[in-house]
Amino acid sequence: MNLSTIPVVRSVIQQLLNYEVCHVVIAPGSRSAPITVGLTTHSGFTTYSIVDERSAAFFALGLAQQLQKPVAVLCTSGSALINIYPAIAEAYYSQYPIVVLSADRPTYQIDIGNGQTIRQKGVFSKHIVSETALLQDVTHNQAAIIESNTQMLIDSKSTPKEIERSQQAIEKKNNTRLEEVLSQMYVHKGPVHINIPLEEPLYDFDEVSDFTPQQQQQLTTPNTKQYKDFASKWLASKRILFVVGTLPPNRLNEKIISMLANDPRVVVLHEINSNISHDNFIAHIDRVIIPIEKKKSSQDIFQSLCPDLLVTMGGMVVSKKIKSVLRSYNSVLHYHIGTDRALDTYYLGVQHIEIEPNSFLRGLGSNSDTESSYQQQWLQLAKQKEIAHQKFCRKLPFSDLYVFDKIMRSIPKNYNIQWANSSPIRYAQLFAKAGASSYCNRGTSGIEGSISTAVGASVVSETPTLMITGDLSFFYDSNALWNKYIPPNFRLILVNNGGGGIFRILPNAKETPDFETYFETKHRRTAKWMAKQYGLCYKRVRSGLGLRLALGRFYSASSRGKILEICTPSNTNDLVLQTYFDFLSNQSD
Ligand SMILES: Cc1ncc(C[n+]2csc(CCOP(=O)(O)OP(=O)(O)O)c2C)c(N)n1
Incomplete structure (x- = not known):
């Protein structure tokens, strides 16, 4: 490898290796050159070059999501760094x-x-789990250090021995800081920031052999607490509601899934991002809740569905509706199981069982002999909605809802799906599970990095990636396609309803003054020229027949990634969706 003569660079590279941070996304710059060269010439790192820092950081997030390992982003000084912020907030x-x-x-x-x-x-x-500003080396360009009249590192009277001693102390501190920050990343699961001061000259390197990880670090914290308290509540409860948010695939094992599914006291509501499924689980939360909400007797119905124990697992929950229902239940006990953060999403005062869910739930065992009709009560409702949903979908006019119905049916089983915010992920939740797994940037629900995340995921995923996005999210993150790593099996479906269609769905939003200019932000863009510029295959359709034909060919093998743009009628999309929920509400009488 080519190792910079600046000592701090060695510490950074060594500690990245020690803590198994072996994928690095690098944005160009000269201040960062000493680190860039060290990483790209060391055989232990896989490096990627991406110009736009915002996209680079979301790309890194996509890598981390698929690899289930930490990923680094390296940038130069100045505003480059702030462009990373949206992805850091998401992370x-x-x-x-x-x-x-x-x-x-x-x-x-x-x-x-x-x-x-x-x-x-x-x-x-405010949005990281740990950070450090490393100290500047005093053995590198002493003249510049001494010349600056604001520093207190060394002065012209410092002897070589004193400088050497200072340098050793600096290196020791830098290594300690790096170790602290990188271990906090594992313990608290989140992003960290390491700021590295580098004095010129920046381009002096020695050729040395690659260095290797120095020691195996303790990467996770052991859980020692016992939660007997929960166990007694678990055994005594007859109405247990699980709400499962974002989870990576296979996080819950089959035994646990089956244990929960076969316990009549247990209802599992989950979302598409939770990547779990079972016939006795309810995957379409909004499809059950919204039709009830529309009824005069909604309060009574929701009260009849109230659990005595709420258990949550996983990250963010998309459905606003389940949040508002659970917030209305004020005396329910809420426990969150998992080593991730526990959030008091439902205002019930969450208690955190900081243990990996599989082993914890296995230890509790099921109580399937207890008499309870709680699961049956919810499943009956879900079944009614399923029948009504199927009936409605048979007569759907061409619209966003129609398009999502057809897309979901078309997706091959092995695809990883990446959903954009906001209506794509919400529409998706109304339909049966598709593909192998689902992901969405729900940390901040931003529209600025979904495509970059999907591209990052596609690069390291063993199976093909399908990105499904609305138009504003797509054009916002258009630099995502300025990326030479996009694999030929990358697929992107752009549902173009000419603006932020989600704003038409929100109650009363359409009546606001200048709605089309300041909310919907209507436009007439298409992805045609972008696809051409970035060397991707492109097809645009505007009708049901066109869509059917295009989907028939969309997943076939090709030498380049593909974009399918589907133009839908913005003026009727929201009406179709409203009619759908009215239909579901009336059908359950
Ligand atoms: C960075 C960022 N800016 C603004 C928003 C607010 N916002 C949420 S959804 C949305 C519109 C998204 O439009 P589009 O991508 O066309 O999808 P759809 O309207 O179909 O949901 C906006 C602007 C956001 N979530 N993130």
Whole structure:
């Protein structure tokens, strides 16, 4: 490898290896060059080059999501760093281990009029699990250090021995800081920021052999607490409601799934992102809740569905409706099981059982002999809605709902699906599970990085990736396609309803002044030229027949990724959806 002569670079690379951070997404820059060269010439790292830092960071998130391992993003000094923020906020709330490595100028060069310089230390403080600003080496370019009149590192009277001693102390501190930050990333599951001050010259390297990880680090915290308290509640309860949010595939094992599914006291409501399924689980939360909400007797019905124990697992929940129903139940006990963060989403005062769910639930055992009709009560409702849903879908006019129905039926079983915010993931939840797994950036529910995340995921996923997005999210993150790693099996479906269709669905939003300009942000863009520019196959359809024909060919093998753009009528999409929920509500009488 080519190792920079700047000592801190060695510490950073060594500690990344020690903590198994072996994938690094690199945005171009010169301040970061000493680290870039070290990483790209070391055989232990897989590196990717992406220009736009915002896209690079979301790409890293997609890698981390699929690899289930930490991924680093390296950028240069200045505003480059702030462009990483949206992905860091997403990683914080969805708990992905992302390491931001920012090259910086030495402290004495900040705020004195030097170019490409901002206050980098602590920029992400509110949305990271740990951070450090490393110390500048004093053995590298001593003249520049001494010349600056604001630094207190060394001065012209310092002897070589004193400088050497200072340098050793700096390296020791830097290593300790790196170890602390990287282990916090594992313990608290989230992004961390390492700011690295580098003085010029930046391009001096020695050729050395690759260094190897120094020690196996303790990567997780052991759980020691016992939760007998929960066990007694579990055994005594006759109405247990599980709500499962975002989970990676296979997080819950088959034994546990079957144990929960066959316990008549247990109802499992889950979302498409939870990547679990069973006939006795309810995957379409909104399909059950919204029709009830429309009824005059809704309060009584919701009260009759109230659990005596609420158990949650996984990350963010998409359905707003389940949140509002559960928030109306004020005396229900709420436990969250898992080593992820426990959030008081339902205002019930959550208690955290910080243990991996499989082993914990196995230890509890089921209580399937207890008499309870709770599961049956919910399943009956879900069944009614399923029948009504099928009936309605048989007569659907061409619209977003129609398009999602057809898309969901078309997806091959082995595809990883990436959903954009906001209506794509919401529409998806109304239909039967498709593909192998589902993901969506629900940490902050942003529209600025879904395509980049999907591209990142597609690069390391063993199975093909399908991105399904609305038009604003697609054009917002158009730099995602400025990416040379997109595999030929990458597929993207763009549901183009000419603006933010979600705003038409929100109650009363359409009546706001200048709705089309400031909310829907109507436009006439298409992806045709972007597809051409980025070398992707492209097809646009505007009708049911066109869609059917296009989907028939869309997943076939090709030498380039493909975009299928489906133009839907913005003026009727929301009406079709409203009629759908009215129909479901009336059919259950
Ligand atoms: C970065 C960011 N800016 C603004 C929003 C607010 N927002 C949520 S959905 C949405 C519109 C998305 O439109 P589109 O991608 O066309 O999908 P659809 O309307 O079909 O949901 C906007 C602007 C957001 N979530 N993230």
